[in-house]
Amino acid sequence: MSTAGRWERAALLLDSVTADDPADRARIVRTHAEVALDRDWFAGTDTAAVRIQAAEREFPDGDWDTGFLRLRHDYARLLHGAGTLRIGPAGKDPEALAALRDRARDLHGEAPDEVRRGWAAMYRGLIADNHFADRTDAAGHFARALRAGQDGADDLLAREALRHLGDLDRDAGNLERATERWRRATALGERAGAVPGTLSQQLLLAVLARDAGDEAAATALATELARWAEAIGAGRLRAGALAFLRGADPTAPGPTAPEGDAAAPEPTAEDATASGRAAPAGMAPAPGAPV
Template sequence: MMTLDELVGAARGLALGARWEQATGLLDAAAARLPQTAEGRGAGARIALAAAEIAVDSVWYNGNDEGAARLSKVDADALDDLGRWDLEFARFRSTYYAHLRQHAPFLREEGQRFVDSAPDARRLGWAHMYLGLVYDNVLEERVDAPAHYEIALANSGDDPLLRREAQRHLGDHDHDAGDHADALARWRDATSAGAAMGMVAGTLSQQILLAVLARDAGDEAGAVALATEVLRWSEAIGAGRIAGQCRNFLAGVDPTQPPPAPSE
């Protein structure tokens, strides 16, 4: 019989493979069969949290923003201290996404709160990762972001997904500084780290960045060929946001540059 850890691990594996609906469906089905006991309540809270985290993560790729709704249904009182930290951090990540490209200074204080309260190195790394993203994409104080990404990378340890995120965004700063050699090294490392975890959508999103460098190097044919294949894959797995990036790239748009600020 599958343990709770094995169940959550299997669901996360499906999500990494771009099977987001199957992942949450598996967890929902397991939750529906739990006994109405204290033990069942605790297991249900862990399952609901895992499903909510998957939904929060998947919005970056498929645009189906059901994370906030799922987070609101997690029974926080049935979680242990680590679970409650993870729940609050997932809520923070969901709020960050909702305020992307908006000026929301409160997110800096929220991010710092998670840095200060992180119970272990891996969670500290993720807290710094998102604080860096706040500086980059919400506050537009990009000069302050790389230091947080470096701390995230230093604390990635045995978490390849954290390593991927840190290297992805450090490479973005290298690219903006005109250091294409370091950007290429970081983006290749990020691609490999995500692929090693079976991260289909994330690996595709990295390939677009490699296409950017090909275009920068004057290899337009190679850039177009790579982006065309990423578009084909993205459409096939339902990763609509990546597919949109590919179409924009093929139309001449640089996906490493921020979109225009929304009009008031």
């Protein structure tokens, strides 16, 4: 249910579950943390920290899955900072970044199965790319993540890897391969029922439409994405779609669109017209970009 963007309902269902076994109760607490983390990423909320702390108390001797939730949370916190998406190491705490990279390496080595090892590789790639601006190192980790998730092993992992490999392809000027990978990523997300993840992928397809000069298709995709995102409460996704309609490139480094959607107006005809002009200096990447 969390994968479908129904975070509040998922949390309510978890609250309604009773468990006598301490191990089962601990898993429920950990699942609560995962739901909160997903919600924070797509909606721009701040609910996961307390939930992750509660999960860590349930596993005082350590637990791979809880450690991975902590890694994901710290990755996002360092990435977004005070509402700004910060690509590369500039302006960040080098010790915190080094510790994050070391923890991802350790989780990769300690993973209890191949799929979890693939997710750890995925985050090693994300950290290398978005915190250290090392795209060569990132590409190798993304490729390992794809191998771990392909052939039905974990569609969401394969989707995430394809999403970021496609971003590297586009930056290298290989739009044909970027298109193929991003379309495959979209299909995998749809098959897995990942509503907010598929919406974020639709924004990348809108980017490709704009790259190809089809502004009408780009505008149509982003407009529908904004409406869907508002309907499920994914404020960060909605803000990214609206920024795209105003001309932002959601894959370029720089400040993000505002988190949440309280001040974001509905897409208008003016937005559709404006989306054909170049992005203002310093604008984007919008939330939902491959970060």
